[in-house]
Amino acid sequence: MKFQNTAGALSNEKSGLLVAGAYLGYESDSGIKSLDKLSDGLLDVATSENFTGKPGQTFSFRLEEGKTLVLIGLGDKNSFSIEQCRDYAARAVAAAAKLKAKSLSIAVPSCRATQLPRYAQNTVEGCILGTYSFDKYKSKKVKNSLETVRVLADVKGKKTKSIAASIKKGEITANAVCQARDLVNEPADTATPSFLANAAKKIAKTHGLKVKVYSAADCKKMGMNLYLAVGRGSSEAAKFIHLTYTPKRKATKKIALVGKGVTFDSGGYSLKPSASMMGMKVDMAGSAAVISSMAAIAQIGSKYEVHAIVAACENMVSGNAYKLGDVFKGMDGTTVEINNTDAEGRLTLADALTFARTKVKPDEIFDFATLTGACMVALGNYTAGVMSDHNNLAKQWLTSAENAGEDMWRLPLTKALRGQLNSPIADMKNTGERYGGAITAGLFLQNFAKDTPWVHTDIAGPASRTGSTPAIKKGGTGFAVATIVDYVTN
Numbered sequence: 001m002k003f004q005n006t007a008g009a010l011s012n013e014k015s016g017l018l019v020a021g022a023y024l025g026y027e028s029d030s031g032i033k034s035l036d037k038l039s040d041g042l043l044d045v046a047t048s049e050n051f052t053g054k055p056g057q058t059f060s061f062r063l064e065e066g067k068t069l070v071l072i073g074l075g076d077k078n079s080f081s082i083e084q085c086r087d088y089a090a091r092a093v094a095a096a097a098k099l100k101a102k103s104l105s106i107a108v109p110s111c112r113a114t115q116l117p118r119y120a121q122n123t124v125e126g127c128i129l130g131t132y133s134f135d136k137y138k139s140k141k142v143k144n145s146l147e148t149v150r151v152l153a154d155v156k157g158k159k160t161k162s163i164a165a166s167i168k169k170g171e172i173t174a175n176a177v178c179q180a181r182d183l184v185n186e187p188a189d190t191a192t193p194s195f196l197a198n199a200a201k202k203i204a205k206t207h208g209l210k211v212k213v214y215s216a217a218d219c220k221k222m223g224m225n226l227y228l229a230v231g232r233g234s235s236e237a238a239k240f241i242h243l244t245y246t247p248k249r250k251a252t253k254k255i256a257l258v259g260k261g262v263t264f265d266s267g268g269y270s271l272k273p274s275a276s277m278m279g280m281k282v283d284m285a286g287s288a289a290v291i292s293s294m295a296a297i298a299q300i301g302s303k304y305e306v307h308a309i310v311a312a313c314e315n316m317v318s319g320n321a322y323k324l325g326d327v328f329k330g331m332d333g334t335t336v337e338i339n340n341t342d343a344e345g346r347l348t349l350a351d352a353l354t355f356a357r358t359k360v361k362p363d364e365i366f367d368f369a370t371l372t373g374a375c376m377v378a379l380g381n382y383t384a385g386v387m388s389d390h391n392n393l394a395k396q397w398l399t400s401a402e403n404a405g406e407d408m409w410r411l412p413l414t415k416a417l418r419g420q421l422n423s424p425i426a427d428m429k430n431t432g433e434r435y436g437g438a439i440t441a442g443l444f445l446q447n448f449a450k451d452t453p454w455v456h457t458d459i460a461g462p463a464s465r466t467g468s469t470p471a472i473k474k475g476g477t478g479f480a481v482a483t484i485v486d487y488v489t490n
């Protein structure tokens with residue numbers, strides 16, 4: 001799919017499929033009115049067929065042989081969102097697929113001039129995300145007929161250039177999201193720690209990043225016993241991955257992105273019941289997000305030096321697996337008593353955070369983890385939980401999430417719950433009680449981030465979907481990539 005930037009009128013477009021968005025009350029919108037030029041009385045037909053512009057409602061009109069106009073409802077203009085913009089574009093490409101159209105001209109939803117670049121970007125993202133499918137293991141592949149997408153933004157002169165940049169940014173971001181989806185959707189039998197390390201190496205090679213992969217022996221030397229304890233029960237070798245982006249000019253700050261990379265979470269000896277274990281290939285979604293984001297960051301460029309760090313391993317049961325009651329010492333010297341082997345993510349992150357803090361010495365650390373079911377209980381399946389005691393940083397992060405159209409919500413790091421992690425024989429236990437489970441996980445991590453400005457994002461809910469919406473397909477979602485890219489490149 002190739003994207004072109006154009007500022008002309010939709011009625012002049014030659015593509016096989018023309019798509020425009022219509023808000024509620026579109027009848028008085030001058031842009032939509034001008035579509036009557038395509039065919040006299042076209043909009044009368046739309047109204048007579050009860051097309052009102054409700055979200056997702058479509059109206060199809062055949063203009064001539066091989067040429068169709070589709071109006072897609074956008075709903076109320078005042079509450080129209082970035083997510084809805086992506087869905088709009090995803091519906092357009094679905095219409096194109098249905099018509100087997102090779103070319104699509106799509107109008108960016110009308111909006112305030114200052115918002116136009118963002119809506120242009122997300123129109124492109126919606127086209128790419130809407131065509132996503134993980135069909136690697138299907139005998140019958142989905143074929144995408146669409147070759148060219150012309151993106152129409154209503155701007156003149158100099159602004160056209162900024163729209164071209166937005167289109168490019170949309171392409172790069174959405175491709176990174178799809179790459180993260182691919183990594184998450186890949187079965188754990190293939191998507192092992194080594195597979196993640198190879199994916200990182202490939203991205204580094206393609207986009208000119210620095211990459212270093214540490215073996216379990218290297219990690220042992222660095223004292224990462226919490227991380228290594230988790231991977232011990234698996235016959236797959238643990239791999240510690242470190243990717244670096246360095247800007248051409250002197251970096252204005254250093255950012256570390258830490259992703260949970262448990263390629264399969266059986267729960268270990270605190271074994272998950274079968275139904276909860278199904279789907280646990282998703283437990284490396286944080287690592288997929290940070291690794292894939294690096295591809296986008298390298299292509300778009302950033303003022304910052306950016307590090308992606310993943311302590312990848314598999315949480316399994318075997319004669320060598322870690323046990324309940326064991327005590328391990330982390331890279332920072334903290335000793336942890338294991339009272340639940342299924343709270344493994346925080347142990348891998350503990351050493352990854354220490355590595356980030358002491359080796360990279362960043363100004364800011366962000367971690368991304370499918371960390372707790374409790375976060376899903378608190379916020380549901382669509383919303384990530386954000387925890388931080390650095391107010392300004394948390395606010396900046398949440399602003400990026402809003403810009404990117406990803407749903408995130410702040411939870412407190414309630415000090416009163418910290419006592420739940422006290423151990424009679426070690427510095428800490430790895431789990432607290434049931435209530436406040438997302439927060440005690442956050443408090444556990446805070447011990448390792450220490451004073452470095454740090455934001456923890458629990459993506460257990462939004463990392464995957466059980467059903468499809470136009471721009472987000474069932475399975476891995478690539479959640480957090482868009483926000484990371486926004487935060488690092490804007």
Ligand code: BES
Binds near residue numbers: 342345371374431
């Ligand atoms: N990987 C899970 C969390 C998870 C649950 C991710 C559902 C995605 C969907 C994590 O390692 C885990 O098992 N957490 C435990 C923590 C508990 C033992 C304190 C949980 O949430 O039950």
Ligand code: MN
Binds near residue numbers: 265
């Ligand atoms: Mn677990």
Ligand code: ZN
Binds near residue numbers: 345
């Ligand atoms: Zn896990």
